[in-house]
Amino acid sequence: MDKSLLSDVPQVAIWIARVVVIFGGLVTTAALMSLAERKVSAWMQYRYGPNRVGPFGLLQPLADGLKFLFKEELIPAGANKLLFRLAPAMAAIPSMMTIAVIPIGTLVIDGDTIPLSIAPGVDLGIMYMLALGGLAVYGAILGGWASNSKYSLMGGLRASAQMISYELSLILSILVAVVLSGSLDLTKIVEAQSHGFWNVFTPFGFVAFVLFTIASFAETNRHPFDFAECEPELVGGFHTEYSAMRFALFFLGEYCAMTVMACLNVTLFLGGPSLPFLENTPWWLGIPVFLLKAAFFLFLFIWVRWTLPRFRFDQLMRLGWKVALPIALANLLVAGAWVAFTTKGG
Amino acid sequence: MVVVGRKELTLAERLYLPEVMRGLALTFGKFFEKPITRQYPEEPLPTDEVTRGQPRLVVKDDGNIACVSCGMCEIACPAYAITIDGGETDRAIEREPKKFEIDMLRCILCGFCEEACPKDAIFMSNELELADYTRAALVYDLEKLRRPKSALQRRIDYVYKLSARWRRAK
Numbered sequence: 001m002d003k004s005l006l007s008d009v010p011q012v013a014i015w016i017a018r019v020v021v022i023f024g025g026l027v028t029t030a031a032l033m034s035l036a037e038r039k040v041s042a043w044m045q046y047r048y049g050p051n052r053v054g055p056f057g058l059l060q061p062l063a064d065g066l067k068f069l070f071k072e073e074l075i076p077a078g079a080n081k082l083l084f085r086l087a088p089a090m091a092a093i094p095s096m097m098t099i100a101v102i103p104i105g106t107l108v109i110d111g112d113t114i115p116l117s118i119a120p121g122v123d124l125g126i127m128y129m130l131a132l133g134g135l136a137v138y139g140a141i142l143g144g145w146a147s148n149s150k151y152s153l154m155g156g157l158r159a160s161a162q163m164i165s166y167e168l169s170l171i172l173s174i175l176v177a178v179v180l181s182g183s184l185d186l187t188k189i190v191e192a193q194s195h196g197f198w199n200v201f202t203p204f205g206f207v208a209f210v211l212f213t214i215a216s217f218a219e220t221n222r223h224p225f226d227f228a229e230c231e232p233e234l235v236g237g238f239h240t241e242y243s244a245m246r247f248a249l250f251f252l253g254e255y256c257a258m259t260v261m262a263c264l265n266v267t268l269f270l271g272g273p274s275l276p277f278l279e280n281t282p283w284w285l286g287i288p289v290f291l292l293k294a295a296f297f298l299f300l301f302i303w304v305r306w307t308l309p310r311f312r313f314d315q316l317m318r319l320g321w322k323v324a325l326p327i328a329l330a331n332l333l334v335a336g337a338w339v340a341f342t343t344k345g346g
Numbered sequence: 347m348v349v350v351g352r353k354e355l356t357l358a359e360r361l362y363l364p365e366v367m368r369g370l371a372l373t374f375g376k377f378f379e380k381p382i383t384r385q386y387p388e389e390p391l392p393t394d395e396v397t398r399g400q401p402r403l404v405v406k407d408d409g410n411i412a413c414v415s416c417g418m419c420e421i422a423c424p425a426y427a428i429t430i431d432g433g434e435t436d437r438a439i440e441r442e443p444k445k446f447e448i449d450m451l452r453c454i455l456c457g458f459c460e461e462a463c464p465k466d467a468i469f470m471s472n473e474l475e476l477a478d479y480t481r482a483a484l485v486y487d488l489e490k491l492r493r494p495k496s497a498l499q500r501r502i503d504y505v506y507k508l509s510a511r512w513r514r515a516k
Contacts, residue, residue, distance in 0.1 A: 044373045046382045210363070307373040308366065319362075 019118050026099045030255035031061035033298060040302045064248075071244035076148060079241065083146035088246040091139020092253035094132040095260060101125035102263045103187045105273035105286035115187070116287060125186040126174060129264065130167075133219065136257060137163040140221070140228050143250070144238035155237025158313065159221060159228035165320035166218035166225075169211055172328035176208035176335045177268040190272035195279055198271035204335035209269040211328050213300075216261040218320070221254060223305035227313055262297035266290060393472035395504035398457050400486075401448060402471040402493040404502075411492065412467035415443040419459035419468055427452035428459060446491060450476055450484045460505065469498045469505065 035050065035057065042049030050057035075084055100118040107114040115121075122128060137159055144156020177199050178184055181192035189199075199205040218225040229237030236242075239250045266272060270293050273286030281289065311319070358364045384391075393399065404412040415432030431445035459468050471493060478484050495502070 040377075042381070043378075044376050046376065046379060048381045048383050048385070303370060303373065304366075307369045 014114060018114070018116065022099060022104065022116070022118050023096070026096060026256055026259055027252070029259050029298075030252050031065070033255040033258065033302075034064065034251065035060050036298070037302050037305075040299070041306045044306050068245045068248040073244040073246060074241070076241045078148040080146040080148070083142050084241075085246070087139050087143035087146055088242065088249035088253070089139075090142055091136060092249045092256065094135040094139075095253045095257035098129045098132045098260045099256070099263070101128055101186050102260065102267055103190050103272060104263070105290050106283050107287075108283045113283075117187070121185060121187045123183075123185045126178060126184045129186075129260075130171060130174070133257070134163070134167065136253065139250070139253060140238045143242065144228075147238075147241035149241050151234045151236070151240045152238050155228045155230070155234050155240070158230070158234075159238060162218055162221075162225060162227055162316065162320075165317055166215045166324070169320065169324040169328040170215035170219055172325070172332050173208035173212040173215065174268060175332055176204055179332070179335050179339050180205060182339075186267055190267055190274070193271035194274045194281070196271075196274065196277045198269060198274075198276060200269040201276075202335075202338075204331050204338070205269060207327065207331045208335070209265070211324055211331070212265060212269065213297075214324065216265060217301070217304065218316070220257045220261050220301070222258065222301055224308040224311050225316055226310065227316060230310060258298060258301050259294070262294045262301070263290075265297050266293040391474060393474065395472075395500045397472045397474070398455050398470045399473045400450060400453065400455065400471055400476065401457075401459050401468050401491075402473070402498060403446065403488070403491045404467050404469060404495050404498055405492050406495060410437065410439075411442055411488075412465055412495075413443050413446060414439055414441045414465050414467070415446070416441075416464065418462040418464060422458040422462035424456060424458060425452045425454050427454075443488065446488045448486050448491060450486055451481060466502065469501045471498060471501065 038060075039049040039057070041047075050060040053059040053063045075081060101120075101122050102117060103120055104116040107116055119125075140159035141156040144152040144154070144159070147153075177189060180199050180202065181189040183189055183192070193199055200209045217223070221228045227237075229239065231237075234240065239247055242250060273290040274281040275285065275289060406412050415430050417430055417432075420428045420430050427449045429445065429447045429449075430443050432441050433444035434440060435442050455470070457470050460470050476484065
């Protein structure tokens with residue numbers, strides 16, 4: 001019997017390799033996003049953007065990281081020292097952990113199929129993501145409260161208020177994808193779409209996709225909903241008092257959350273690593289296709305930031321509760337009814 | 347009382363999304379346009395003969411400095427930036443500066459020294475960059491101030507042109 005190439009490699013090694021590749025990829029993406037943010041904004045404003053460190057400024061994230069490491073850390077007098085130190089980690093770690101359940105694609109090496117995901121096939125994958133995504137806001141709230149500064153506190157409060165109002169429509173639009181695919185397992189949701197018919201092609205899937213995209217902006221505290229760090233009113237919002245690497249951790253957390261949201265959007269509505277209208281997508285095309293789709297959403301995050309002005313806080317709340325939530329609810333109802341009436345033997 | 351009516355929004359505008367798309371299309375269009383930033387150290391600032399840069403001393407074609415250390419510029423200088431110490435020579439023009447210092451941190455680039463000079467010895471160059479690590483290094487001495495006449499010729503011609511105009515007006 002022929003032995004396959006990977007049969008001698010212990011399972012643990014493959015697990016560790018998967019973790020290293022995916023987690024490293026996530027952090028690298030987050031770092032490059034900080035560069036992309038500046039480059040894209042520059043191009044949209046007739047500027048060049050960072051171009052001094054390395055070719056085309058590609059080493060800028062490295063230089064920034066080094067700078068953050070060597071800067072002095074300040075802890076304001078009257079701050080709650082423990083929580084102040086804990087908050088950046090609380091913000092960054094949950095957003096990094098959520099990448100674990102995203103199925104990025106599969107590698108086929110010499111006949112062996114390796115899912116490119118840290119934890120493939122978790123049956124409550126979406127619940128896990130939402131639970132951790134909800135935790136991430138604690139970082140902002142704790143940071144805002146522990147800084148003992150009015151700006152930070154306002155930022156933290158806004159972050160939590162915004163998170164509550166948008167998490168609802170976010171979850172309701174995710175549920176549409178769940179209803180359409182019939183599983184909470186992200187791998188199964190991708191499989192259900194893998195024959196060329198994405199969730200976004202159904203009318204309710206499309207509405208859910210638009211709602212999810214909007215809510216993901218609010219969920220990751222991005223423009224035009226970045227009230228937690230609204231500069232003109234709140235200086236820097238919840239991270240006003242932070243400096244050096246702790247500040248960078250908040251940033252890293254934000255960019256990781258954006259990356260994961262982009263990946264989740266692709267997974268739920270745009271068929272993950274599959275091409276549209278194709279019965280089967282070859283595995284070697286799956287990963288680039290997934291990354292391209294995710295990259296588009298990451299670009300969209302930046303693109304929107306440098307296009308739209310910030311909402312007013314009451315407008316944000318009105319949009320969340322009076323517009324997004326009713327639409328999301330009705331949309332879920334219609335999707336559920338359609339699935340219930342068309343599924344045979346259900 | 348003036349009442350400014352608020353513009354009634356159309357349905358498409360109230361839905362946000364079509365307008366958002368329009369905005370996105372606009373910024374995407376700008377995306378590919380040529381940047382207008384000047385890449386400063388590589389692309390220096392444009393200068394011409396009107397540029398009033400740092401003052402420099404003229405070295406005549408025979409290699410001697412044009413300055414006779416009369417002290418007119420020192421008196422004209424409103425910022426007290428110039429310090430001159432004169433000395434004798436055995437040439438036809440019998441004096442030249444032994445010490446000529448301009449404190450570039452004091453100099454306000456007003457050009458009064460250029461106007462005051464009776465011997466066409468000091469002119470505003472087009473050199474604008476001024477940076478160093480110590481204050482002492484920015485007190486320029488005779489060596490740092492010397493420029494061949496050819497390097498300042500454009501400014502010299504310009505100053506002559508200007509003063510000719512004043513003479514005509516009189």
